[in-house]
Amino acid sequence: MIIIITNVYQILIAGVLMYFYDKLRDLRKLKGYTIRELSDRSGVSTAYISQLENGNRGIPSPEVLMKLSEGLNISYEELMEIAGYLQTSSHSSGGDKPKSPVNLRRFLHENEVIFDGILLTEQDKEWMERVLTALFWKQKQTQKKKQKPKQKTHGS
Template sequence: MDFYEQLKDMRKMKGFTIRELADRSGVSAAYISQLENGNRGIPSPDVLMKLSEGLNMPYTELMQIAGYLEKSPQAREEGAYRKPRINLRRFLRENDLIFDGIELTEGDKEWIERMLTVLFWKEKKRKDQSGDPSFTYEK
């Protein structure tokens, strides 16, 4: 899979339209469309930085996919693109969010954060008591 297909897949995996990615990154929608269709060369590291911020993904990962950086041995073994882990608390705090067309206020985001804290409180307590750092919440 080439850079252009991977960029399109990452955008779709995040649930963004080309316009949304353009708004989030500051890169024009026309340019993103041309990239995804393979009608442009690999973008500069500066453009990749903007796209990584718009996609909320590590810059180094996008630089590897674009061929500017060599992939780590682990990434080569795993092969295909792996979804990055995103700290949801940080994501809520650092992004302007919309839910069903309603822009969330800082108060809304704080309320969501509190609800998630309550939801996972028991699991965190159990993890802390088990002493197992690899323990994770399972439904």
């Protein structure tokens, strides 16, 4: 399962190129634009946008990214980060620091989440939480069994 999150750029699918294409498509769909509408708004041809979204073209130039950012009504810097031209603020702090675990349940409920270009509603997030709970139920039961012996006292 792949979840694209709007403001977390560390989630890469298979490198920067593929992530850029997926993110571009997700941003367009989130705005509710067709490829033609984005073309009209940005001045970038429909054929080129389609090729970008399908991974048939390389990362566009900063000039094209400027046009796309205007058409999508997002910041130019954000699109430059997604395309890999700029480092995200988390990378610019220096050094590779280990990432701390994220509580997915809390993350789902405290953030806007996009899946396949669709912004998830609260009901979608609750459904996703139920599916994940069922998926990891067996692992949770195994962890509980491992913790039980530690709680036993002497004197049986």
